[in-house]
Amino acid sequence: MAWFRRERSPLPAHEQESRVPEGLYVKCDSCKEILYRKAVLDNLSVCPKCAFHFRISARLRLELLCDGAWEELDRGLVSADPLAFSDTKAYSDRLRDGKRKTGSLDALVSAVGTLGGIPTVIAAMEYGFIGGSMGVVVGEKVARAVERSASERMPLLVVSCSGGARMMEGTLSLMQMAKISAALARLDAARIPFISLLTDPTTGGVTASFAMLGDVNIAEPGALIGFAGPRVIEQTIRQKLPEGFQRSEFLLQHGMLDMVVDRRELKKTIVRCLHTLLD
Amino acid sequence: MPEDYEAPLLELEKKIDELASQPAAPAVEAEISRLRGELSEKRRQVFASLTPWQKTQVARHPGRPYTLDYVNALFTEFTELHGDRRFAEDPALVCGFAFYKERPVAVLGHQKGRDTKQKIYRNFGMPKPEGYRKALRVMKLAEKFSRPVITFVDTPGAYPGLDAEERGQAEAIAYNLREMAALRVPIIVNVTGEGGSGGALAIAVGDRVNMLEHAVYSVISPEGCASILWRDAGRAPEAADAMKITASDLAALGLVDEIVPEPAGGAQTDPEALFRTLDAVIDAQLRELTAVPPESLPGARHDKFRRMGRLGTEFLETT
Numbered sequence: 001m002a003w004f005r006r007e008r009s010p011l012p013a014h015e016q017e018s019r020v021p022e023g024l025y026v027k028c029d030s031c032k033e034i035l036y037r038k039a040v041l042d043n044l045s046v047c048p049k050c051a052f053h054f055r056i057s058a059r060l061r062l063e064l065l066c067d068g069a070w071e072e073l074d075r076g077l078v079s080a081d082p083l084a085f086s087d088t089k090a091y092s093d094r095l096r097d098g099k100r101k102t103g104s105l106d107a108l109v110s111a112v113g114t115l116g117g118i119p120t121v122i123a124a125m126e127y128g129f130i131g132g133s134m135g136v137v138v139g140e141k142v143a144r145a146v147e148r149s150a151s152e153r154m155p156l157l158v159v160s161c162s163g164g165a166r167m168m169e170g171t172l173s174l175m176q177m178a179k180i181s182a183a184l185a186r187l188d189a190a191r192i193p194f195i196s197l198l199t200d201p202t203t204g205g206v207t208a209s210f211a212m213l214g215d216v217n218i219a220e221p222g223a224l225i226g227f228a229g230p231r232v233i234e235q236t237i238r239q240k241l242p243e244g245f246q247r248s249e250f251l252l253q254h255g256m257l258d259m260v261v262d263r264r265e266l267k268k269t270i271v272r273c274l275h276t277l278l279d
Numbered sequence: 280m281p282e283d284y285e286a287p288l289l290e291l292e293k294k295i296d297e298l299a300s301q302p303a304a305p306a307v308e309a310e311i312s313r314l315r316g317e318l319s320e321k322r323r324q325v326f327a328s329l330t331p332w333q334k335t336q337v338a339r340h341p342g343r344p345y346t347l348d349y350v351n352a353l354f355t356e357f358t359e360l361h362g363d364r365r366f367a368e369d370p371a372l373v374c375g376f377a378f379y380k381e382r383p384v385a386v387l388g389h390q391k392g393r394d395t396k397q398k399i400y401r402n403f404g405m406p407k408p409e410g411y412r413k414a415l416r417v418m419k420l421a422e423k424f425s426r427p428v429i430t431f432v433d434t435p436g437a438y439p440g441l442d443a444e445e446r447g448q449a450e451a452i453a454y455n456l457r458e459m460a461a462l463r464v465p466i467i468v469n470v471t472g473e474g475g476s477g478g479a480l481a482i483a484v485g486d487r488v489n490m491l492e493h494a495v496y497s498v499i500s501p502e503g504c505a506s507i508l509w510r511d512a513g514r515a516p517e518a519a520d521a522m523k524i525t526a527s528d529l530a531a532l533g534l535v536d537e538i539v540p541e542p543a544g545g546a547q548t549d550p551e552a553l554f555r556t557l558d559a560v561i562d563a564q565l566r567e568l569t570a571v572p573p574e575s576l577p578g579a580r581h582d583k584f585r586r587m588g589r590l591g592t593e594f595l596e597t598t
Contacts, residue, residue: 074596082532082593083523087508105597136588143585165476165498167508170522171534174476174498175587178484181456182581188457205498207449208437208477213457227449227477228439232503236439246444256447 019128020045020054028052030222044263053220053263055200057102058109058126061159065122065267070113073121074144077137078105083170091168098129106137107162110145112154116271118278121149124159125206132162134206135169139176142210146183146194155193155274160211163229164204177209184213193277195270198225198248198257216273217257219248220266225256284325284333288544291318323543329493331525332516335501337493338472342547344554345404346373346388346431349471352554353561354379354386360417362409366446369410371402371438372482374417376426380562382569385421387414387482388431388471404473405438408451411481415455418462425573427465427565430482435500437478452481459484460584461577465568467561470494470526470535471546486580487564488534489557490526492541496534497524534587537564 020026026037030052040047044064045054062070078095085091099105107129111122123145125132142158149156165173187194196214198207200223208227211217219225226246234241244250248260261269295314301307329337337343350357354377362368374387391404406414421428437448459466459482468485474496490496499507501519506512529535539557542549568576590596 076597078595078597080593080595083521085521087518087521136593139588140590140594167499167504167522169498169593171474171496171498171524171529172532172588172593174480174496175534175584177453177477178456178460178480178584179587181453182460182484182584185457185461185577186581189461205477208452208481209456210453212447212450212453225449226444227437227452228444232439233441233444237441241441245441254445254447256450 019056029054046263051221051262053200053222055127055161057128058104058124058159058161061124062109062111062113062122064263065115065157065159065270066111066113067115067117068113070111070122073110073112073148074141076105077140079135079137079169081168082136082172083168085168085170087168094130094168102126102128104129106141107132107134108138108141110141112148115157115267115274118271118274119152119154120157120274121145121152121154122157122159125161127161127201130166130168132160132206133164133166133173134162134176135166135173136176138166139173139179142176142180143183146180146187149192149194150187150190153190153192155195155278156187157195157197157270158210158214159197159199160202160206161199162202162204162206164206174205177205180210181213184210193274195273197266197270199223201225203227203229212256215277216259218266218269218273219251219257219260220263221248221260223248225251282333282336284329284336288318288322288325291321319543326493326541326543326545330516331495331519331523331528332501334493334525335473335495335515335519337545338495340545340547341393343433343472344546344550345393345433346390346471348550349388349431349469349554349557350377350386352550353558354384357386360420361413363412363416365409365412367407367409369402369406369413370400371404371406371434372410372414374414376421379429379565382565383424383426384565385417385426385428386430387417387428389434389479389482391433391472402438404434405436406434406478406481407438407440407443408446408448411437411451411455414482415458418459418466422462422464425464427467427569428462428485429467429561429565430469430485432468432470432474432479432483432496433472433494434475434478435473436475437481452477455481456484460581463573463576465565465573465576466580467564467568469539469557469561470496475500484580484584486568486576486583487536489537489539489560489564490529490535491539491546491553491557492526493545494526495519495524496526496529497522532593533589
């Protein structure tokens with residue numbers, strides 16, 4: 001028996017980056033300030049010194065936005081690993097790891113809750129689950145959320161946080177973009193408000209489908225938002241990208257977003273938007 | 280550069296050429312004819328059992344017909360329209376109106392170039408946002424004037440460049456997906472070569488989706504997938520296999536409606552034969568789709584894509 005045992009397996013690199021790390025004190029990824037962890041959490045996981053927004057889980061997101069309890073939708077949907085995919089690791093193992101890490105069966109939590117008293121369908125993506133990638137389960141859950149929003153005439157809020165379509169489900173993942181967009185076409189015709197909230201990061205097929213289709217598109221500050229990832233673009237044009245490229249503020253300047261809103265002002269702002277759009 | 284699957288065929292062709300250069304004699308003639316038979320049998324065999332990675336190479340073959348070749352072969356009076364009315368003209372995606380067997384239609388598709396100059400002019404068939412916005416403008420015109428839309432898909436992907444990002448590549452694609460889903464005219468999609476991810480899908484939300492036998496359609500290129508998952512672009516053949524990107528795989532998953540057979544050796548060996556086959560497919564589908572009331576099309580198209588990712592097959596519902 002080993003004398004020393006690691007209590008938890010270390011988080012993968014992309015996870016370590018932005019989630020508020022464990023421990024009494026944490027170091028801000030942006031200003032490098034050493035912060036009392038509780039002070040960060042009490043500040044909605046925003047750095048009290050420089051306002052850097054730490055990445056948060058889907059469930060914490062719902063907690064921050066909803067007035068109280070919410071009713072989770074389609075909690076039991078799980079991928080059947082339709083391609084029996086395996087790379088350096090079997091996809092079925094990745095799904096199992098994702099579940100262990102996040103407590104969810106896939107990369108999105110959808111719910112009905114109230115925001116400032118307004119009954120709303122809310123879906124939030126979970127980056128900790130295979131990079132928030134979209135396969136058939138995410139596609140199905142978003143499509144069902146859209147349909148619920150239409151049938152009960154409740155506004156829809158989708159919080160994106162994703163690297164894009166999920167390679168391990170191949171072209172099925174790609175088709176979720178069309179499936180969700182077709183559902184959104186109906187919501188559009190039914191004149192139900194859809195607010196898209198883009199958080200760090202929102203790229204690939206998620207940006208190129210529902211994340212950019214909000215009646216109102218809102219982003220958190222400093223979020224990476226784009227179609228192609230920065231590395232791919234650098235390889236294509238063979239030059240370094242300018243500072244701030246593909247960040248929320250850049251997209252606002254280029255007309256792709258309605259507003260960039262600090263997490264601490266987010267709920268108030270979304271509620272105000274809903275008031276201006278609802279009967 | 281010859282691809283690996285071509286090696287045995289090239290060897291036979293070389294033998295035939297060598298014999299043909301010899302002085303004519305009955306024995307030589309007989310041998311040549313025997314080898315020709317062997318070559319065509321071999322070609323049939325090779326092309327009937329291409330791996331997904333080999334199909335990717337066939338799909339990218341520079342001799343394959345491109346959109347304007349289909350337009351010339353299957354349509355008359357093609358009238359190209361240009362520009363998105365917002366920013367620019369994009370030669371990587373060609374759009375216009377034409378006649379298909381005396382019936383007025385809108386036709387559009389990705390356009391690649393054959394020589395270096397044309398490749399650069401067409402940006403290797405990778406549209407920028409203005410290309411997608413032009414395509415939607417023409418599709419909306421088609422709706423306004425009740426013209427069915429026929430599209431040809433053949434792109435490595437939407438252009439991943441700085442300017443494309445600045446002008447909202449993601450928004451342009453997303454908007455096309457939503458608006459195509461609601462278009463009140465028939466849409467027939469033909470994936471003829473590379474179906475490169477969102478850049479392909481942005482003109483591929485159709486009532487019928489056809490795919491050429493050796494075309495591929497994927498969420499990311501095999502090289503891209505391999506470099507992310509295996510951290511080695513050289514493992515693209517494995518990625519091509521794992522992602523299930525061929526016409527037969529996609530038809531089995533219910534993502535593609537009809538596989539269009541190619542002549543042995545691929546579309547480039549006998550484009551005329553391919554045009555005839557594809558022509559019959561499009562003609563039949565157009566008859567079906569123009570027979571239904573146009574207002575019922577968006578509903579049926581929605582339902583078709585809504586079924587992609589089926590309960591019990593691709594995902595399960597647990598308690």
